[in-house]
Structures are given as C-alpha cells and as structure tokens.
Amino acid sequence: MLQGNEAVVEGALRAGCRFFAGYPITPATEISEILSRKLPQVEGTFIQMEDEIASMGAVIGASLAGVKSMTATSGPGFSLMQENLGFAIIAEVPCVIVNVMRGGPSTGLPTSPSQSDVMQARWGTHGDHPAIVLSASTVRECYDMTIKAFNFSEKFRTPVIVLIDEVVGHMREKMALSDEEEVEIFNRVKPTVPPEWYLPYEDTPSGIPAMANFGEGYRYHVTGLTHDIRGFPTSRPDEIGPFIARLHRKISQHFSEIQMAEYFETEDAELTIVAYGCVARSAKRATIEAREKGLKVGLLKLVTIWPFMRSAVEKVLQTSKNLLIPEMNMGQISREVKRVNRGMAKVFTLNKADGTIITPEEILGRIQEVLS
Numbered sequence: 001m002l003q004g005n006e007a008v009v010e011g012a013l014r015a016g017c018r019f020f021a022g023y024p025i026t027p028a029t030e031i032s033e034i035l036s037r038k039l040p041q042v043e044g045t046f047i048q049m050e051d052e053i054a055s056m057g058a059v060i061g062a063s064l065a066g067v068k069s070m071t072a073t074s075g076p077g078f079s080l081m082q083e084n085l086g087f088a089i090i091a092e093v094p095c096v097i098v099n100v101m102r103g104g105p106s107t108g109l110p111t112s113p114s115q116s117d118v119m120q121a122r123w124g125t126h127g128d129h130p131a132i133v134l135s136a137s138t139v140r141e142c143y144d145m146t147i148k149a150f151n152f153s154e155k156f157r158t159p160v161i162v163l164i165d166e167v168v169g170h171m172r173e174k175m176a177l178s179d180e181e182e183v184e185i186f187n188r189v190k191p192t193v194p195p196e197w198y199l200p201y202e203d204t205p206s207g208i209p210a211m212a213n214f215g216e217g218y219r220y221h222v223t224g225l226t227h228d229i230r231g232f233p234t235s236r237p238d239e240i241g242p243f244i245a246r247l248h249r250k251i252s253q254h255f256s257e258i259q260m261a262e263y264f265e266t267e268d269a270e271l272t273i274v275a276y277g278c279v280a281r282s283a284k285r286a287t288i289e290a291r292e293k294g295l296k297v298g299l300l301k302l303v304t305i306w307p308f309m310r311s312a313v314e315k316v317l318q319t320s321k322n323l324l325i326p327e328m329n330m331g332q333i334s335r336e337v338k339r340v341n342r343g344m345a346k347v348f349t350l351n352k353a354d355g356t357i358i359t360p361e362e363i364l365g366r367i368q369e370v371l372s
Contacts, residue, residue: 009035092201113278133163
C-alpha cells in the first residue's frame with residue numbers, strides 16, 4: 001500500500017535518479033523525506049537546500065555532471081523555481097521536477113488539493129520554449145510517469161515536469177513492485193567524437209545533440225544566454241533563429257512518443273469528459289454511472305498535459321457533440337480544449353477552487369444538466 005508520493009520515489013530510484021535537492025513543502029514533503037533515507041543506500045546524494053531557487057540550481061549542476069537529478073515541490077516553491085527552470089531549458093539540461101499541486105495563489109491552501117498550476121507548468125518561465133508536462137491520477141501512474149519523465153528528460157535534453165495533486169500524492173493504493181519487472185530506462189546519448197570535435201548544441205536530424213558529462217574530458221560553455229552550437233553567447237539572427245527553432249523541433253517531431261492519453265467508452269459517446277489527475281477518477285465513476293442510466297458518456301483522460309493532446313481531442317470530436325471539462329481551478333485546460341474545438345461541439349465546464357475535490361455526483365449532475 002503506497003502513497004502517490006511514495007510511488008514517485010520508487011519510480012525515481014528505478015529510473016536511476018541519484019541526486020535530489022529540495023526544500024520541504026506540503027503536500028510534497030514525503031518525497032524529500034523518503035529520498036533522504038533511500039538515496040544514500042544506493043550511493044546517491046540528498047541535499048536539503050536553503051530554498052527552491054537554490055534547489056533547482058543544484059539539480060542543474062548535478063545533471064551537468066552526469067547524474068540523473070530531480071526535485072519536488074508544490075505551488076509556492078514551483079514559482080521560485082521558474083528562473084532556473086528557464087536556464088535548464090535553454091542550456092538543455094535533463095532533470096525532473098515533481099509538483100504536488102495545492103490551492104493558491106500565494107500560500108493558499110497548503111493541505112488541500114488543486115489543479116491550478118497547469119498553465120504555470122507550461123508558461124511559468126519566460127521566453128518562447130517547449131515543455132513536457134505529465135500527469136498522474138493513480139499511485140501506479142505516479143511510479144510510471146516518474147520513470148517516463150526521467151526517460152524523456154534524458155532523451156530530449158530538457159526538464160520534464162510531473163504534475164500530481166494533493167489527493168493523488170497522499171492517497172494509498174495497492175501496487176505490486178518487482179525488481180524482475182522489465183522497465184525501459186533511457187540514458188542520455190553521449191558524444192562519440194573526440195573532445196576537440198564536440199559541438200554541445202549542434203543541430204542534428206532529431207534536434208537533440210549528444211550530451212557530454214562534465215569531468216569526462218569534454219569542456220564546453222554553459223550559459224543562460226542564447227548561444228551558438230559551441231555554447232558561447234551570440235547576437236546573430238542567423239544563429240539565434242535556428243537554435244530556438246531546434247528547441248521546439250526536438251519536441252514537436254516526437255509528439256507521437258511523448259503524448260499519452262486514455263480513452264474510456266468514447267467510441268459512441270455523445271458527451272465526452274476531458275479530465276486529468278484526481279478529477280479523472282471521479283470522471284470515470286461518473287461515466288460508469290451515466291452509462292447505467294442510458295447516457296452515452298465517455299472519458300478522455302489526459303496523461304500528457306503538455307504538449308497539449310490536440311489529436312486526442314480531435315479524435316473524440318468525431319463522435320461527441322458535447323465536451324465537459326471538470327477541473328479544480330477556474331478553467332485552464334478547458335481553454336485549450338476550446339481552442340482545438342473551434343465550434344465543432346458544445347464545450348461545458350465544471351470548475352471548483354475551494355480546496356475540495358470534484359465528486360462523481362457533481363460530474364454526473366452536470367452531465368444530466370447538459371444532456372437534458
């Protein structure tokens with residue numbers, strides 16, 4: 001019987017995480033507490049930093065040295081991490097950030113669930129940049145998505161964010177773990193050329209340059225400034241344009257691998273619920289109960305939040321003339337759904353930001369209201 005936060009730890013260790021820097025914050029503290037005990041047991045390093053800004057900096061440094069690294073936080077700490085998150089994006093440093101969401105703004109509701117950091121995860125740091133953000137609605141998914149996050153970060157040389165909410169982080173579910181279970185683990189691609197030939201930010205067909213670890217004989221420049229293929233700051237438009245384009249291309253041309261969603265009873269659905277996190281659990285129960293009442297309802301559960309699952313929404317629009325987006329915020333993913341919808345179906349929302357979960361009964365009531 002594991003908590004979601006405990007499953008995050010198990011997934012991180014299984015993925016090869018050997019460095020954690022963080023600062024205690026509800027409702028993510030269990031991740032730090034458990035890793036402070038378990039990392040030394042596998043010759044890893046745990047550091048409690050003075051704040052979340054420094055935590056993100058330490059994670060970046062450890063990753064540059066070749067260690068799979070992560071941090072975990074909640075809304076206020078996630079806000080403090082944004083500048084260094086931008087640094088990791090432009091310097092193409094693999095790392096994982098787990099955000100166990102709680103109510104805000106500011107200190108908000110430390111012990112209550114929320115889904116209010118969805119847009120912050122995409123646009124919190126400044127500049128035009130891509131983002132990979134995964135979500136979990138079960139304890140098992142906390143484990144699986146943490147492993148996925150490390151694999152994506154290493155493969156695409158980018159930070160990856162895992163969004164869970166207080167309910168998922170603290171609930172317990174039965175979960176089987178086995179050392180014999182086959183788990184795909186991806187490690188960053190290292191250069192095969194001599195150090196003097198190495199181009200740390202070269203443009204490749206995949207858009208992802210090989211990454212040398214500091215201390216292995218490959219010396220290169222790392223900066224938050226826009227840089228050339230050798231890592232040195234540049235103001236030349238003919239270098240800046242291709243660089244920014246490559247940052248986007250290395251993600252966009254791999255959408256099919258990154259984007260994940262689950263479909264439940266959507267084949268003939270006249271109304272499809274689009275949900276994620278703990279609300280997807282309530283939505284699934286509401287879907288089952290609606291079907292028992294003879295209502296053709298389905299569920300599209302978003303596992304990948306960003307890049308947004310445009311193709312999945314377009315797929316359910318082939319049958320559904322109504323979409324319902326329940327969220328524990330005032331409407332964040334619903335805006336993306338409306339953008340994709342372009343008037344093809346009627347889009348309804350169910351928003352709640354009072355620190356309590358959206359229940360199956362509330363979703364079912366909204367379904368009946370919409371279809372009446």
